[in-house]
Amino acid sequence: MSASPIASQRHRFAIPDGVHYLNCAYMSPLSHAVAEAMVTGAMRKQTPWEYAPADFFESAERLRDRAGKLAGVAPSTIAIVPSASYGLAIAARNVPLAKGQSIVVLADQFPSNIYVWRERAEEVGATLTSAHRDAGSDWTDAVLDAITQDTGVVALPRCHWADGRIVDLVRVATRCRELGAALVLDLTQSLGAMPIDLGAIRPDFAVAANYKWLMGPYGTGLLYCDPRYHGGRPLEHNWINRAGSEDFAGLVDYRDDFQPGARRFDFGEKSNPPLLSGAIAGLDFLLEFGVEAIAETLLDKTRALASEAERLGFASAPPEIRAPHILSLDFPGGVxxxxxxxxAQRQVFVSARGSSMRITPHLYNDARDSEALIDALASR
Structure with missing residues (x-):
């Protein structure tokens, strides 16, 4: 446990004093360091004669290294993807699924982790099964109840994108292994804000977009691939993922083999200097503090907000069943x-998701942001 919460890092972001941005689950702001890294990366194409063949590979490996540290896995198990949906499409293409089996998801799960499974189910004659939780609980029991002998795939987030309630992935992963079901995770709303050890959970695949809790740019993401899929089928066949692609003079000596590990799943033109440089800087920001300390600090923020909101008559899930970084205030009739x-007129920015107001702070928030939100809710 950290000795004290992390001090506000607002000075590292371009957020004016009068703006109260409590909406990281929608999109994180870019820190000065990330923005500067992206500009520097973009300017590299002004002088392409200085961009060596090795540069096509070096930044990608630096990003893989940081992602491995963040998730507790070997860098070779990380593929670089442009979006969560791209990574989920790779998973759907490679995990086994047979006619008559089911795919378990959460009720009202984020669409990118639904549409791909609907299509896959239709292709093979499988069914989609939605887990529905009880009003006062997290999602774990609902998921475990939905998993049966006929389950082929369990496709989940770690916490629900709308209500913030969690899934105990260790328990779910254990059940999946007992029944031989594949486990595919969308960690877009948790990686970087909640500690995770993918090496202990051992999902088949896990994806996260960079533009939320990983503090990076839009258009990049990370895909964990269990080693048993390192011989799998990529979505595309680009030159750089093939073995020997470092030798530009030999590119027309066409190869059937791929770069080692999960690199075969990297998307084409991954060696995009502004995007990779920004993604690396975003992960460096998180690794500077450590995800455990970040989660504790965000829990302090959301717990304090929940207490003040309760005083105004708003209900929310207790901390033990929700993610530390997501506070959802209930509006039974919708927000x-x-x-x-x-x-928004008062420069307070949050989201409406389902029947809840979703409040998602980060290290750039301070007491003034919380006070502005509570004052606005009190005067509604």
Whole structure:
């Protein structure tokens, strides 16, 4: 446990004093360091004669190294993808699924982790099964109840994108292994904000987009691939993923083999200097503090906000069943549109998801942001 919460890092972001941005689950702001890294990366194409063949590979490996540290896995198990949906499409293409089997998902799960499985189920004659939780619980029991002998794939987040309630992935992974079901994770709303040891969970695949809790640019993401899939089928066949591609003079000596590990799944034109440089800088920011300390600090923020909101009559899930970085305030009839507009007019930015107001702070937030939100809710 950390001795004290991490001090506000607002000075490292271009957030004006009067703006109260509590919406990291929507999109994180770029820190000065990330923005500067992206600009520097973009300027490298001004002088392409200085961009050596080795540069096509070096930044990708630096990103892989940092991602491995963040997730507790070997860098060779990480593929670089442009989006969560791209990574999920790779998973759907490679995990086994047979006619009559089921794919277990959460009720109201994020669409990118639904559409790909609907299509896969239709292709093979499988079914999609949605787990529905009880009102006062997390999602774990609901998922375990939905998994049966006929389950072929379990495709889940670590926490629900709308209500923030968690799934105990260790328990779910154990059940999947007992039944021989594949486990595919979308960690876009948790990686970087919650500690995780993928080496202990051992999913088949796990993906995360960089533009939320990984503090990086839009258009990049990370895909963990269990080693048993390192001989799998990529979505595309680009030159750089083939073995020997470092030798530009020999590129027309066509190869059937691939770069080692999960690199075969990297997307084409991954060696994009501004995107890779920004993604690396975003991970460096997280690794500077450590995800465990970040999670503890964000839990302090959301717990304090929940207490103040409860005083105003708003209900939320207790900390033990929700993610530390996501606070959802219940609005049984749905969040009034005019309330979000009023908050925005007061420069307070949150999201409406389902029947909840989703509040998602980060290290750039301070006490003034929390006070502005509570004052706005009190005067609604």
């Amino acid at each position: 009034p549109r005019e309330l979000l507009e009023t908050l």
